[in-house]
Amino acid sequence: MNKISKLLIAIMAISAIGCVTENRGASSKAEVVQEVILSRRSIRDYKEEPVSREEMGKILECGIYAPSAMNMQPWAVRVVDNKEFLDDVTAIAVKQNPKIAEQPNFRNFFRNAPTVAFIACPEVSYSGEYDSGLLSENMMLAAWSMGIGSCCLGSVVPVMYTEEAKPYLERLELPEGYKLLVGIAFGYPADENTPAAPERDANKAYYIE
Template structure:
């Protein structure tokens, strides 16, 4: 199965994919992998625009749309906050492949959520999935990131968090790294026995 214009082969053992090769949506979902090594170039802004528009078209409770999205592809921002991260976490940066705290992604999307909305974490999860699946369909990898978001909310990174300019009442929930894959991860086993049909 090819993804990314035929230049990337992704192997899967899923019978679902084998039986659904004519369904592009199913094929994309089943072939997607989290990417943690990227080529250095940022994702073109017109492609990111499409990706985030797919995100905001996710289902959400009562159409409240309790999210805000901030796209960062400025190397000065990414490298600047990474330097602070390295000081706070020297062991994490000791890996020879480490380039930035966002799993080396050249484009990062930060998701803020409305803290007054109980459904906002779930709604933002749906937003993320739409973005990651649409990105994969265009040959763009992604990785949903929790620990960088936690660091962004630390006192050390306060200046960078402020630059994201989230509205009052909104708080950074997580971020997603996007970029062109520089690795081809294999599928990890899934526990299909956790699925039950109840009669």
């Protein structure tokens, strides 16, 4: 066998190995994505340390890469890891409903999260809420893939719209005509055991023949 033949055989062998690893990579990528989606749970207790701004940056990047109708990106996201801000809103919420402070290990109104993303969209919009939901889930899944827990908190909205919380709502600098949709708690889970998944109803999605 001459040198050129040997070289050709070597190139073919390397290409074949490349194909196999690429395929293996593809299937493991699917498995990883599915595992992240299926294992994500709402986390309702966190360590005190805020999510690092570097990690939060990646989570935000994954958020804004969500699809949106006509790529309008009609969301506004404001991240707060200022303890004083979160504690002040907590005090307002507790004043309105002292029962929430009775939850076990209660530290703050945001399920003890040290970092909260406030998600808003235009009051009048073609698909602002839908698009913001996609952004939110992208952020939560990205976080989970990095070992960071999250929990969507609809309960935050009515509190932020109270007279007392007005200065904090203003500090979010939402654009004119935007409404707050949800707060998302982020943080390193306090408990290493992930809660069990609440039951899902598979009958809600099916084929029409």
